[in-house]
Amino acid sequence: MSYQNFEKATELAKQCDGCFAGNGKPNTIISKASELLNIKFSRQNYKYFNEFGYLGFFGVEIFGIVKDTFSGSPETNCVETALVDRQDFNLPKDWLPIYFFDDGYMGYLDYSQLNKDGEPPVIMAIYNGEKYIVVEKVADDLGDFLLQLVEDQLSYQ
Numbered sequence: 001m002s003y004q005n006f007e008k009a010t011e012l013a014k015q016c017d018g019c020f021a022g023n024g025k026p027n028t029i030i031s032k033a034s035e036l037l038n039i040k041f042s043r044q045n046y047k048y049f050n051e052f053g054y055l056g057f058f059g060v061e062i063f064g065i066v067k068d069t070f071s072g073s074p075e076t077n078c079v080e081t082a083l084v085d086r087q088d089f090n091l092p093k094d095w096l097p098i099y100f101f102d103d104g105y106m107g108y109l110d111y112s113q114l115n116k117d118g119e120p121p122v123i124m125a126i127y128n129g130e131k132y133i134v135v136e137k138v139a140d141d142l143g144d145f146l147l148q149l150v151e152d153q154l155s156y157q
Contacts, residue, residue, distance in 0.1 A: 003117070006044045006143025012150045013057045022053030025065045033065055033079045039096060039111050042119045044142040055146075058153040062146065063098045089127050098122065098142070107138060107145070115140065 013019055025033075030049045034041055041049065048055070054064030054077075063078040070079045078097050085091035092112070099107030101124060109120040119141035125132045139145035 002141075003044060003143060005147045006047070006141070009143055009146035009150050010048075010051065010055075012154070013055060013146065016057040016150065016153065018059070019055075019057040021055045022064060022066060024051045025049050025053050025068070029065060029068050033070065036070060036079060037082055037096065038093065042109075042111075042114070042142070043117070044119055045096070045109060048142060057150065060149055060153060061100070062149075063100075090131065092132060094120075095123075095125075095132075096120075099145075105135065109142060117141070119143075 014021075027050070030041065030046060033049070048062075049065050052064060054066055055062045063081065065079060066077040070077075070083065081097045082091060082095070085097065086093065091097075092110075094112035095108040095110055097106055097108055099122075101107060105124050105126050108123050108125060110123045111120045113121055115121070121137050121141060122139040122145040124135045124138050126135060127133075139148060
């Protein structure tokens with residue numbers, strides 16, 4: 001639950017075989033995404049977009065801002081995925097999709113529950129055909145979540 005975990009996770013991810021990242025996004029693009037979603041991004045989330053855009057390692061893909069426009073395919077683009085899912089499935093407005101677990105389970109940053117550092121937790125939820133159901137809180141913040149993913153993947157090598 002700290003910025004240090006975020007920094008540690010991103011450094012470890014960069015060292016992983018098969019690590020790929022997008023180009024970091026400039027402030028103007030991040031601000032446009034924030035405005036479109038009506039979410040003020042947390043420090044970790046902002047740094048993630050600014051430094052990477054999006055990130056993947058060992059076949060794990062963390063959603064992010066993939067391109068500089070927000071129309072088209074939502075695949076792994078958290079902004080477009082959120083906008084489409086808000087319209088089509090009534091995704092809660094405070095949720096930002098960041099990870100696909102499997103079998104329809106998604107990971108979201110839940111901006112309705114900020115901690116003392118202003119960071120949202122990562123939750124796992126699924127759409128049941130009528131509404132989203134929270135399955136569990138997966139991590140206290142983005143840094144903890146990324147660190148868990150990286151360390152889990154490194155333990156399989």
